Amino acid sequence: MFLSRYESERDEPGSFLCNRQAYGANNRRLHLPHFHNAVEIAVGIRGESEVLIGGESYRLRENTVLFIDSFIPHKYNYSEGTERYVLLLGPDLFTEENGFASLTYPVCSEGGEVYAKMRALLDFAQANFPCDAFPYDVERRPLRDLPAFRSGIADLCGTILQQTLPSSPKETLFSADDEMLDLIRYIGVHSAEDLSIASLAKKFGWSPNYLSHRFNAVMGVGFREYLNFCRAAHYYHLKRFSPEITVGEAVSACGFGSAKTFYRAIKKYVP
16 A cells, blocks of 8 residues: 555545546645545546556546545546546445445446446536535535435446446455554544554554554554654645645644654655
């Protein structure tokens, strides 16, 4: 796994995203590497951009569908003049019938029936629910009040994938009740606090050596580097919605011990 942050908010009950995203010179947004249990599907509309999925580089362009399965780290590198749909289905929408609970599909598919049907499904969703009904920010979820719509889109999407693409049994890095996933979620939520291997080991009932070894084995990076990455991601989120935030405020709000540590992390993780 390459360095990426667990976006646990994407796995909360009611998590759902169906968004048409267009990017130009005045509409750019940094996208940091992340992963989640939720399944993510990107459908290219216009232009071409790079998407890193599981350490591999893919091109998202018109006639392309990218399938990003549970817990696969990914990152969009936005390019000017591109447009795409992004559909995100939270784990509470997974069923055996729609396949998301047990099946996986090829990461990249170009043209053919899968693109035509996915594009038609998402065009329908946008036509019937205006774009502002699909906010990017998970704190605003008007579709929580429309469970039949969310589950309907998930079931139709699953049917399309099963009918048009080869499938294989789903394997994930974590199980839903994995204690390591609970640990990683806890670090993300509490990254601004004074966390350490010792304090986390005490909280989760593990020895410090066991926690450190298992964390490195699962995440591919050390605890301290992951923590600083989460803090940098927190800073980016704050900066996006509060651009007037000062360095001193950021150091305090994100858990950095000093301005020097803050600048080092931002330079390393936020291009």
